Amino acid sequence: MRYLPLTDADRREMLAKIGARSIDELFRDVPQAARLGGKIAGLPDHAGELEVERAFQAYAAKNVSPGSAPFFIGAGAYRHHVPATVDYLIQRGEFLTSYTPYQPEITQGTLQYLFEFQTQVTLLTGMEVANASMYDGSTGAAEAVLMANRVTRRHKALISGGLHPQYRSIIETTAKWEGYRAVVGRPDVDGLEDLIAAIDKETSCVVVQNPSFFGHVRDFGKLAEACHAAGALMIVVVTEVVSLGLIRPPGDMGADIVVCEGQSLGNGLGFGGPYVGLFATREKYMRQMPGRLCGETVDADGKRGFVLTLSTREQHIRREKATSNICTNAGLCALAFTVHLALLGEAGFRRLAELNHARASRLADKVASVPGVQLMNDSFFNEFTVRLPKPAAPVVEALAARRILGGLPVSRLLPDDRSAANLLLLAATETATDAGMDTLVAGLKEVL
Numbered sequence: 465m466r467y468l469p470l471t472d473a474d475r476r477e478m479l480a481k482i483g484a485r486s487i488d489e490l491f492r493d494v495p496q497a498a499r500l501g502g503k504i505a506g507l508p509d510h511a512g513e514l515e516v517e518r519a520f521q522a523y524a525a526k527n528v529s530p531g532s533a534p535f536f537i538g539a540g541a542y543r544h545h546v547p548a549t550v551d552y553l554i555q556r557g558e559f560l561t562s563y564t565p566y567q568p569e570i571t572q573g574t575l576q577y578l579f580e581f582q583t584q585v586t587l588l589t590g591m592e593v594a595n596a597s598m599y600d601g602s603t604g605a606a607e608a609v610l611m612a613n614r615v616t617r618r619h620k621a622l623i624s625g626g627l628h629p630q631y632r633s634i635i636e637t638t639a640k641w642e643g644y645r646a647v648v649g650r651p652d653v654d655g656l657e658d659l660i661a662a663i664d665k666e667t668s669c670v671v672v673q674n675p676s677f678f679g680h681v682r683d684f685g686k687l688a689e690a691c692h693a694a695g696a697l698m699i700v701v702v703t704e705v706v707s708l709g710l711i712r713p714p715g716d717m718g719a720d721i722v723v724c725e726g727q728s729l730g731n732g733l734g735f736g737g738p739y740v741g742l743f744a745t746r747e748k749y750m751r752q753m754p755g756r757l758c759g760e761t762v763d764a765d766g767k768r769g770f771v772l773t774l775s776t777r778e779q780h781i782r783r784e785k786a787t788s789n790i791c792t793n794a795g796l797c798a799l800a801f802t803v804h805l806a807l808l809g810e811a812g813f814r815r816l817a818e819l820n821h822a823r824a825s826r827l828a829d830k831v832a833s834v835p836g837v838q839l840m841n842d843s844f845f846n847e848f849t850v851r852l853p854k855p856a857a858p859v860v861e862a863l864a865a866r867r868i869l870g871g872l873p874v875s876r877l878l879p880d881d882r883s884a885a886n887l888l889l890l891a892a893t894e895t896a897t898d899a900g901m902d903t904l905v906a907g908l909k910e911v912l
Contacts, residue, residue: 538891590715598741601725626676655680688718709817730800754788
C-alpha cells in the first residue's frame with residue numbers, strides 16, 4: 465500500500481495553479497546530469513519493514529567503520545575519543561527535546577549553554593564575539609564571504625588553493641546565486657602560495673585555511689596586514705578545531721572572521737554528520753554576523769540571566785534586513801562541543817592537541833620510510849600529504865580490502881587535477897596506535 469496523500473487530480477490542479485506544465489518543470493533548475501533517468505535498477509517498488517531492515521543491515525555490514533580497523537582518514541572529519549559523559553548529558557530530556565529558542569527568555573538553560581559555547585569559541589579563536597553556531601564549517605565559510613561582502617560593499621573573494629575543495633565548492637555555488645566573484649587559487653600542495661599580490665581594490669575578502677587542506681601550518685599575519693591595507697577582510701577557516709590547542713589562534717594573526725568545523729569535540733564521525741560550525745568575528749562587525757548571539761544580563765531582581773541579543777535570520781526580522789537564512793543552530797551538537805571542551809579544560813585541551821601532533825609526527829616518520837613515498841610537508845598538526853609512486857586511489861582501495869582505512873586520495877576531491885593523482889592525505893589523532901601505524905606501513909609496502 466502506498467501512503468501518498470495526493471491524487472493525480474490534486475497534482476494537476478496544483479500545477480495549473482502555479483502555471484507549470486509538468487512536475488519535471490518544477491525541477492528545471494536541477495541539471496539533467498544530476499537527475500535519474502528512470503527507476504533504480506534492482507530496487508523493488510515496495511517491501512515490508514522487516515525486509516527493509518534486513519536489507520539495510522546487510523548494506524551496513526559492508527562498511528569498514530573507524531572503530532573496527534586502523535583509521536587514518538581526516539580531510540575535515542576527524543576521529544577523536546568522545547567521553548561517555550558527553551552522550552550521557554546531551555541525552556537528558558531537557559536537552560535532547562529542546563529546540564531553537566523562539567521564545568528565548570523562557571529557555572534559560574538553552575541560552576546559558578549557548579552563551580558558554582560562544583565564550584569557548586572566542587577563547588579558542590582569539591576573536592571578540594562568536595555566534596550561537598552554524599550548521600557546519602563549510603556553509604559557515606560561505607556565510608563568512610557573504611558577510612565580508614556586506615561589510616566592504618565589494619563583490620570579489622580570493623579563495624586560497626589550500627582551502628578544502630568542498631568548502632571552496634560551496635563558496636562557488638553561493639557566488640553563482642548571490643552574484644559575486646570567487647577567484648580560486650591553484651591547489652597549494654607545497655604550502656608556498658602567495659595571495660598578497662592578487663589583492664586589489666575590488667577584493668572583499670581573502671579566504672585561507674590553517675592548517676591547510678594539505679596539512680601545512682602557516683602564519684597569516686602579513687596577509688592580514690595586506691588585506692587591511694587594501695580595505696579587504698581576512699577569513700580564516702579551521703577544519704580541525706583541536707589544532708587551536710597548539711597553533712597560534714587566527715585572531716592573533718589579524719583575522720577578521722574565523723570559521724571552524726567543531727566536529728572534533730563531542731561529535732562522532734557518523735557517516736556525514738551532523739556537525740557544528742563555529743563562527744567568530746570582530747566586535748565592530750557584530751551586526752553583520754549571521755545566526756544568533758546570546759547575551760548575559762540581570763533581571764528585575766538583579767539575578768543573572770540570559771537573552772537572545774541578536775537574531776538576524778529572516779524568520780525573525782524583515783527579509784531585506786536579514787543577514788542569514790539559517791533555519792536553526794545545530795544546538796545539540798553545539799552542546800556536545802561545549803560539554804566535551806568543559807570536561808577537558810584548558811590544560812586538557814592543550815594536552816589533547818600535543819597528543820595529536822605527536823601521533824601524526826610518529827606516523828609521518830613511519831610512512832616516509834616506505835620506499836618511494838615522499839612527505840610533502842615541512843609543517844603540520846595532525847594531518848599531512850605524501851606523494852606515492854603510483855596513483856593513490858587504487859592504493860587506498862587495496863588497503864581497504866585489507867581492512868586498513870589508509871587516508872584519503874586527494875584525487876577524490878580534486879578529480880580534474882592530474883597532479884593530484886599520486887597524492888595521499890593521512891591523519892592521525894590521539895586514537896591512532898603504534899600497532900595500527902605498523903599495519904598501515906606494512907600494507908603500503910605490500911600494495912606499492
